[in-house]
Amino acid sequence: xxxxxxxxxxxxxxxxxxxxxxxxxxxxxxxxxxxxxxxxxxxxxxxxxxxxxxxxxxxxxxxxxxxxxxxxxxxxxxxxxxxxxxxxxxxxxxxxxxxxxxxxxxxxxxxxxxxxxxxxxxxxxxxxxxxxxxxxxxxxxxxxxxxxxxxxxxxxxxxxxxxxxxxxxxxxxxxxxxxxxxxxxxxxxxxxxxxxxxxxxxxxxxxxxxxxxxxxxxxxxxxxxxxxxxxxxxxxxxxxxxxxxxxxxxxxxxxxxxxxxxxxxxxxxxxxxxxxxxxxxxxxxxxxxxxxxxxxxxxxxxxxxxxxxxxxxxxxxxxxxxxxxxxxxxxxxxxxxxxxxxxxxxxxxxxxxxxxxxxxxxxxxxxxxxxxxxxxxxxxxxxxxxxxxxxxxxxxxxxxxxxxxxxxxxxxxxxxxxxxxxxxxxxxxxxxxxxxxxxxxxxxxxxxx
Numbered sequence: 001x002x003x004x005x006x007x008x009x010x011x012x013x014x015x016x017x018x019x020x021x022x023x024x025x026x027x028x029x030x031x032x033x034x035x036x037x038x039x040x041x042x043x044x045x046x047x048x049x050x051x052x053x054x055x056x057x058x059x060x061x062x063x064x065x066x067x068x069x070x071x072x073x074x075x076x077x078x079x080x081x082x083x084x085x086x087x088x089x090x091x092x093x094x095x096x097x098x099x100x101x102x103x104x105x106x107x108x109x110x111x112x113x114x115x116x117x118x119x120x121x122x123x124x125x126x127x128x129x130x131x132x133x134x135x136x137x138x139x140x141x142x143x144x145x146x147x148x149x150x151x152x153x154x155x156x157x158x159x160x161x162x163x164x165x166x167x168x169x170x171x172x173x174x175x176x177x178x179x180x181x182x183x184x185x186x187x188x189x190x191x192x193x194x195x196x197x198x199x200x201x202x203x204x205x206x207x208x209x210x211x212x213x214x215x216x217x218x219x220x221x222x223x224x225x226x227x228x229x230x231x232x233x234x235x236x237x238x239x240x241x242x243x244x245x246x247x248x249x250x251x252x253x254x255x256x257x258x259x260x261x262x263x264x265x266x267x268x269x270x271x272x273x274x275x276x277x278x279x280x281x282x283x284x285x286x287x288x289x290x291x292x293x294x295x296x297x298x299x300x301x302x303x304x305x306x307x308x309x310x311x312x313x314x315x316x317x318x319x320x321x322x323x324x325x326x327x328x329x330x331x332x333x334x335x336x337x338x339x340x341x342x343x344x345x346x347x348x349x350x351x352x353x354x355x356x357x358x359x360x361x362x363x364x365x366x367x368x369x370x371x372x373x374x375x376x377x378x379x380x381x382x383x384x385x386x387x388x389x390x391x392x393x394x395x396x397x398x399x400x401x402x403x404x405x406x407x408x409x410x411x412x413x414x415x416x417x418x419x420x421x422x423x424x425x426x427x428x429x430x431x432x433x434x435x436x437x438x439x440x441x442x443x444x445x446x447x448x449x
Contacts, residue, residue, distance in 0.1 A: 017085045018077035022070050025058065026245040029101035030067040032059050054082035067239060102242030109188045114247050124177055134174060135253030142258030142276065152281060154263045161353075163268055166227075168257060168281035177254055178286045185251075189241065191292040192299035197317040198288035204367035205375060205421060207314040211323035212371040214312075217364040218322045218332060220339055221354035224274055225318035226287050228348060231256050231278035233294050253278070255286045288317065298346040305342065309335050314366075321366045332357060369422060377422050382430075385415055389433040397437055409439055 021038070028034045036055045057080055061068050068076070077083045100113040114120045121131045132138070134151065144150050151174045156164040170178055191199055196207030211217050222228075231252050238248035259267075259275035267275060280287040299315055302322075306313035309331050311324025322328075322335065336355070343350050358364040360372060370376040389412065392400050401408040416434050420427025 014078060014083075014085065015074070018074045018083065019070075021077060022073040025073065026067060026070060027098040028244075029099075029103065029242070030059075030062055030239065031103070034101075035059050050082045050084060054080060057082065067245065070245065098244035098246070100242045100244070103240050106189065106241050109241070111185045111188050111241060114243060116244070117246050117250060120247050120250055124180065126177075131250060134177065135250045136258065136278075137250070137253060139258070142260055144260055145262060150260060152257055152283070154259070156266060164266065164271075165282075166259065166263070166267060166271065166275060167283045168259065169283040170281070170285075174254075175285065178284050181251065181254065182286050182289060185241070186286060186289045186293070189289075189293055191289075192296050192303070192315075194299045194303045194314050195292045195295065195316075196314055197319075198292060204316050205369060207316045207321065208366040208369035208371050208375050210312050210314050211321055211364070211366050212374050214323035214328075214364075214371075215325045215360055216323065216329040216332065217356075217358045217366060217371060218336070219354075219356045219358075219366060220320040220322075220343075221351040222318035222320065222343065222348050223351035224271070225348070226280040226282040226291060227271070227274040229280045229291060229294055233347070234280065234290055237290060237293050255280070255284065255290060257281045257284075291317070295346075295348075298343065298348065301342045301346070302339065305335065305338055311335075316367045319367055323364075323366075323371075329359070375422055377419050377426065382419065382426060385412075385419065386430060386433070388412070389416075389430060389437070393433055393436045393438075397439060 024038050025035060028038065032055065035058050036052070039051050039055050039058075058073070058076070061073065061076060067073070098115045100115045102109065112123055114123055117128060117131065121128045124131065126134070136151075141151065150171075152168045152170050155167045155169070157167055159165050169175075187200075196202040196204065234256055235248050235252040238251045239245065243251060256278040258278050264272045264276055280290060295315065299313075302315070302320065303313045306322050306324075309324065309328050311322050311328040314321050320339070322339075328335075336357075340350055356365075363370060363378070364372050365378070368378075368381075370378050388400055392412070397408060397412075405411045412434060416427060416430045419430055
């Protein structure tokens with residue numbers, strides 16, 4: 001006598017079938033065709049009409065092609081009236097293995113094809129349990145009281161308004177892993193043309209050049225740029241690049257962190273909220289590029305807004321800059337309102353206290369570069385550096401390092417190089433003075449601090 005078929009309406013059977021379908025959907029690319037193929041192959045729902053309707057519902061769950069977590073997807077299927085496992089056949093237990101399947105815009109990237117967690121562990125040359133610990137799969141890092149078991153070192157730096165800013169610097173092992181993710185995965189992904197920060201061949205100077213000699217310049221600041229980007233958005237980037245759900249979750253965990261409670265208590269309330277959940281750490285090598293990638297839609301919309309108003313737009317990390325002629329200046333009120341709306345819709349926030357509207361009659365600055373007629377260094381900044389170099393050459397450098405800057409010689413060399421880049425004529429004058437400094441002057445016990 002044949003065994004009775006399980007009732008598909010039975011809760012246990014439905015839950016088992018929903019879990020299997022969710023696993024299959026998340027193992028492949030999150031596209032409408034792939035979702036419809038999986039539902040059709042497993043014959044979920046008895047008729048084609050209900051299968052199509054279920055596919056529409058499932059695809060609508062994703063935000064910007066980012067699929068839901070396995071538990072959420074399973075729960076959604078169980079609650080859908082279109083999820084109807086047929087009586088004549090139950091969803092098979094044998095699933096297709098996960099596959100690396102990039103979305104079309106990223107299909108040609110030269111990035112490693114990692115389909116499973118084991119593939120990722122082997123690529124990073126770590127054991128799977130170590131990978132889980134480094135990616136904080138159990139969510140224990142935020143509760144870790146022992147500094148030696150944490151993945152980051154922490155430092156509080158003062159902002160201009162006096163409130164502390166948290167620097168989260170990965171330790172050597174984590175930094176090495178993040179650098180590999182950066183160089184072999186993230187650096188291969190193109191960013192928006194208007195992003196000038198942390199992009200090869202672009203800089204704060206290239207961004208400032210866009211706004212030189214305009215009637216008006218307007219700058220805005222995104223507050224708490226890195227920590228406002230959470231785990232889910234980072235996970236979505238790796239999913240879009242083709243990594244199955246589990247691999248993307250581990251990669252996202254390696255690039256985000258939860259600040260330990262002992263450190264959180266030293267932060268203002270707004271910072272505690274953002275740092276108390278997985279976020280991009282300011283100090284990790286992967287954070288700037290991930291932030292650029294996640295700001296793609298922000299850059300796209302703000303660039304379109306600027307063009308519509310007859311102006312230009314650039315972004316350097318959390319600094320937004322717009323400029324244009326007199327017609328553009330006349331519409332700045334509407335533009336300012338629209339910028340705030342777009343920024344909020346894209347999951348960021350403006351620091352209104354740092355918004356600047358600079359007509360040509362005022363000094364116009366973009367990322368520290370004066371852009372009134374052409375790119376230049378501010379007079380006060382140039383004069384201060386000139387005075388320091390002069391005093392170093394005359395009295396010796398040791399007494400001029402009043403802030404205790406480590407490697408004072410390299411620090412000054414970098415500042416001179418920056419002026420050389422912005423204004424070669426002024427920079428060459430500073431360079432000549434720098435070359436006259438005697439870093440081995442016997443009057444100083446230590447010339448390089």
